Amino acid sequence: MNLSNFTTKPFVEAVKDLFTDLNVPVNYISDDPARPQDILKDTFKDNAVFRLMDDVYFVGMVDDAAFQGNKSTSIDDIRSDYDGILIFGVTLHLRENGLLPKRSQLAEIARAFNREFCYTPVVVIFRYSDGQKHYIAFANTQRLAYAQSWREGEKTGKVALLRNIDVEHPHRGHLDILNQLRIQTTGPKAVNSFTKLYEFWQDVFSIEVLNRKFYEELSNWYFWAMDQVKFPDDEDRDRKSRNAKNLIRMITRIIFIWFMKEKGLIPANLFDKSYVDRLLNYGDATGSTYYKAILQNLFFATLNTPMRKDNPQSRIFIEDAKKFGFVNDGYLQQGYYRYSRFITDKEAFLKEFDNIPFLNGGLFESLDKKVDDRVIRIDCFSDHPKNETRLKVPDYLFFSREEQETDLSAYLENGNHKKVRGLITILDSYNFTVEENTPFDEEVALDPELLGNVFENLLASYNPETATTARKSTGSFYTPPEIVDYMVKESLIQHFSALLGNDENHREKLRSLFSYTDNGNPFDDEEDTHKILVGIEKIKILDPACGSGAFPMGILHNLVLALHKLDPENQKWKANLLAKVPVELKAEVEQSLENKSLDYIRKLGLIENCIFGVDIQEIAIQISKLRFFISLLIEQEVDDNKPNRDIRALPNLETKFVAANSLINLETDSDKSFSHFKNAEVEALEKKLFDIREKIFYTNSRSEKIRLEKQLTELRSRLKDEFTNLGYPNDKTDKITSWDPFDQNTHADWFDPEWMFGIKDGFDIVIGNPPYIQLQKACNDKHKYADLYKNQSFATFERTGDIYCLFYEKGMSFLREGGHLAFITSNKWMRAGYGEKLRRFFAQYNPLILIDLGPDVFDNATVDTNILIVQKAKNQHCLRAITVNEENKNQLDFAALLEKNGTLLSNLSADAWFIGSNAEQQLKEKIERIGKPLKDWDVNIYRGILTGLNEAFIIDDDKRQEILDNCKDEDERRRTESIIKPILRGRDIKRYYYEWAGLWVIFIPWHFPLHNDSSIHGSSEKAENEFIRQYPSVYNHLLK
Structure with missing residues (x-):
């Protein structure tokens, strides 16, 4: 893709070349520039943002007519939703102090075009320069749902931006996304209409897709590294736990400094293998020279120390600090560079670190410490040769450029053929932005929210409560x-x-x-x-x-x-x-x-x-x-x-x-x-x-x-x-x-x-997404979570309950009178037995909003969720509630949904909370009035199936078929088929019907197939051998 046309050709010609390169047919309208206020007649504002614009070009339109080679409808004749994309070009000058336009400014301008031409989505190509480099930006706007029957005015769509594209030396991440915008014109994936183009581009511009792609690659690297690294065991003796925590900490530190590099505060040379090769002699005994000599010195002796130009005693090697009398022995004193034995040119090294600003005294403090007379190494930032083999983070984990196949099945389901490459190589292949995206304007780049996304998901991979689910996920715990x-x-x-x-x-x-x-x-x-x-x-x-x-x-x-x-x-x-x-x-x-x-x-x-x-x-x-x-x-x-x-x-x-x-x-x-x-x-x-x-x-x-x-x-x-x-x-x-x-x-x-x-009178707002952990689960080797909290005077405590219930109660206690709590949690408390105390607790206060989100809010999470906002005040019986269903689950405007479809719930009590229309509420009350509750029937109702390990015993159609296909003969297949039974989960039971998810349970009682032999007690080798003999295919599956 030749973007240099934007420096050698007239702007509109370069825009036309770009769309030709993308295989997108355009009916062109004009090559002539216009004043911004002449195009944006109703939406132009005379402020600093709009004054950034020099000229506007009404380039053309992409619609079905363009795809068919016909002339498009005149823009003056479009007066309702129209299947077409309008293309504008905008030239900009720099903002104050010669700075490039901000993302929010580009988005505001693009949004003005979208509002001005409210019947069609809009694409805006921006061009600007800082005098040395020439840039373009590509803004893609969502189609506006202009007329809403339940609400006046317009619903503004999201603006997605690809910005600061250096047209002469584009970043690989920018080129990757631009190349993805190129459409296929033939074959089964051909894009040959406006609708297909619009949907295709919305996917390409999806930051969620980009984040997921990055997280999948990063998580593969993390699991690969788990078996390659070594950290001191002074504080944590469990190798898996120790490696997981240290790797997560290291990844987040590196991503943070990568954002600093994007801001221009850390030199890119430190991540350039050819440059680093000239600084280092790679003499570390564990092959970890880069991590120790570059990254640890950056973390622990640069970011938390003054610049050398501001303090001549700062940012020097530990041996020099001793020689000059700045320290006695330097033992456990961070703030001085280590590992000079791995550095070929100390002055070149110091010069490279010289221009990095001091950021914060506690930002990257080494966690090594001395407790009484005992030294505890965690980061192991040590120059002493005796500690050299205690820390291992091999160089190839950072700079391996070629993808290699590795077996990660110990950590990931279906992980036996995963491709991995070096962490720096991964980071270098993506485009990053230091501005956090908002729900209404986002740059198609990895933003600082990524730190949270990476952390939450990697943490889920080793937390016992979420580890098995994380094995199957690609980033859902966020x-x-x-x-x-x-x-x-x-x-x-x-x-x-x-x-x-x-x-x-x-x-x-x-x-x-x-x-x-x-x-x-x-x-x-x-x-x-x-x-x-x-x-x-x-x-x-x-x-x-x-x-x-x-x-x-x-x-x-x-x-x-x-x-x-x-x-x-x-x-x-x-x-x-x-x-x-x-x-x-x-x-x-x-x-x-x-x-x-x-x-x-x-x-x-x-x-x-x-x-x-x-x-x-x-x-x-x-x-x-x-x-x-x-x-x-x-x-x-x-x-x-x-x-x-x-x-x-x-x-x-x-x-x-x-x-x-x-x-x-x-x-x-x-x-x-x-x-x-x-x-x-x-x-x-x-x-x-x-x-x-x-x-x-x-x-x-x-x-x-x-x-x-x-x-x-x-x-x-x-x-x-x-x-x-x-x-x-x-x-x-x-x-x-x-x-x-x-x-x-x-x-x-x-x-x-x-x-x-220092907060004495309570908080005004308590907000969050507390953890969902059954209180019956073990929190350590000796106790369950229920044991930890049973004596903490919780009114909502139930041994069979969940920890999020306790967070609700505690959150309310943190509020001042009249304050508001807003939580997203599992929705089971609305109906489950263990939620009875919590429902009674809420009824004492003033619930305001309840949104039952159901499944799929967290892509791979196993719980259905809801949002509750409740005020610490007397109940005014004004709870507005709604269930988000298939029809409206992609509607981001929950306030509008509540206004349109919300139900008023009154007379709340400890009974199950039911969200339904007035007619449904009346029907429910009638059923309850004349019907007979299940508890009064002569039946026993117990908990659902407790398999001990759902991942092994609950299987999908493909796994069932695989097990049956592995049977050695028809007799074994018949026996095996008889013990694999269809299963319904709670979430599969809808209000008036069920939806089977195609899942099966391997149903084998204890001591099966000798479960009727009363002489067998405890674990039985005899029963296991008989099971192997009769059901070898199932047995081999369970061994995995």
Whole structure:
């Protein structure tokens, strides 16, 4: 594909060449440029975004007539939905400071074209240049559903972008996608109509498809690496668990620095094998020179240390630091380069790392530590030869360029012929963007949300609760972004609606405020604007099981969007932010914010004051922080003439995202309150402690952070003495004073919002997707989850229940009066016996919205889900509910669905919650009134089939056929066929009928086929041998 035409030919000619190359027939309209406002007559806005446009070209139309070689309908005659794509060309100039147009700006322009020509989808080709390189962007818009019978106005489609395509040296990832846009003109996959073209391009521009492709390749690499690597076993003796956690941590670190490379903050040379070969001598005994000499030095001695130009004692080799007297022995002191024995030219090495800005003192701290007299190696960032063989991450895992076939069947179902290549090779073949996509505009590139996606899915592969499902999946353990965005928006709308008086007019304006597609402040009343601004400043939001930070990031994006509309110049928000900064840091912070973007300042204030996360997985907390770091990084621009390249060090988020068990209180109901043991001295020490935590948030010096952390340790020691003197229980005293949020490799087995976050009066919103784990499952070698939580005073506790029920109850306890909870969980609580207590619990409060999503929200997850939003207030009996079915499951606008098809549920109780029309509700009540409940029939109803391992005993048609085909004769086949029986699962039972999913269960009682022999007890070799004799094909299947 020759894109250089965009530099050598007139723009429209180059656009025509592009579509010719894609085999797409176009009826061309005009080669002449026009003013943007002459084309966008109704949608042009005289603002900074639209002023980026120079000329607009109405290039042509692709419709069925074009495919048939006929003339297209005149655009002036199109007045209703029309099967055609309009093609426009737009030339742009750069924004301020010579910067390329942002994704959101390109999307806003494309969306204006889509609205102007609302009867057809639109493609916009942009051209722009920074003076050195020439770029194009390809914007593809979804068709608008303009007329909605239940709602006025239009439904805006998604804009998908392929941007910053260097036309002279295009990235391989860009070329791959452009080549995928090329249509076939003959054969069974021929695209020969507008409809086929539209559907084909929607698939090519699907970020979900791209993410899935990347995750599949990355997960294959991960499972391949599991058997190639070695990490120290000082803390975790289980090799599989140890390798999994360390590899996941390493992958997320590498992906983070890859995003930094895309931002231009890390030199690409460090990932170029030919360049690295000149720096290294590859002398490591385990063949792991690249990981140790390049990546570990980058992680642990560069990103968390000042640049050498700003501090001459920084970024030097450990032996030089000793020689110059900067350290004594350097033992366990990170911040100095190791492995000089593997480096051929130390000065060339240092020069390559010189221009990488200092980011954060705790961003990539080595987890190696000393406990009492014992050294615990986890990352094993060590120069000592004795540790060389303790860490192995071979070079070929990074730079293997040729695909090789490997057997991954130990980790993946059907994994015996998987193709793998090096991690750097994989990353280099995809296009990345540092901006997170939104549900309404997305770049066809891998964005920072990928960190969360990768983490959630890889973590699922080794967690016992999800490992067997993960073996079959290609990335399903992640809340879809559309769901996240809806829950975030709806919870914010409910919160601010209550703040403004709960009238419908305000509610509609709030929907506009949190809409990516509506511009400007919808509130013309200055008092309302002020109320919302103050409300945003004061809002406190918690995700008690934050995972990799999807919901906290969604909150951040939506609140930044609102601030952009409410306070466009950021005057009020910046003043309020600076007012909260500790006095001694105010001048420094004010100066550091001087040249920062408006969104950087918005994000910084929101992160410090409004958004909090908890997760029991330490690595999840680390990834949540990394995503927030990236979100702040993208708002900063480099100035090489200023210290640290004018990149403000990232805030320390250790007291915003904490690793803890949010289901367990510090105190039980029988304990005296924590506040009961406070006196003036304790309160003074607590104030000092929280003041220091606030200073740590803002400090941009690693040495200053270490100094403040030591002060915190001293304060905790003094608090321990005070609590002991006041009679506070020793176990609680130890817990509260030993909690160290800066220890990245451990989690607290309790959670207290006041002590950890300083939140005394409750949160305004609690939101998230808590885990789904049956309480009867084992949480360790000795106990089940039920044993862990049975004495925690949960009103909703049932031994046969699920852990998400406890999260509902705990989430409500975290709220202030009038606050809102929004969770997506399994929907079994609506009808199951174990949900009775939870339904009674909800009926005591004010449920507002219930959306039963059913299956397929998580592609390969095994549970049906629902969304519940409930207010901590007296029940107003105004729950609006809907079941998402086949007809509307692709409709992203849940608010519109509720408005159109929602049912009002009243008189909620502990009985099963049923979502149905008024007629269905009446029928249900009639059946219940005159019918006889199952419990009153003389029948026994037990649990469903407990196979012990569903993956082995529940099989599909293909596996059944394979087992039957492997029988050695007809007799064995008849016997085998008789024990493989069709099975219905709960999800296969619909409201009035069932849908068999083509699944079968291998039904064999214990001791089968000698199960009627009463003389057999316990495990029986005799029964097993008889089973092998009569059913060898089934036996061989079960052995797998």
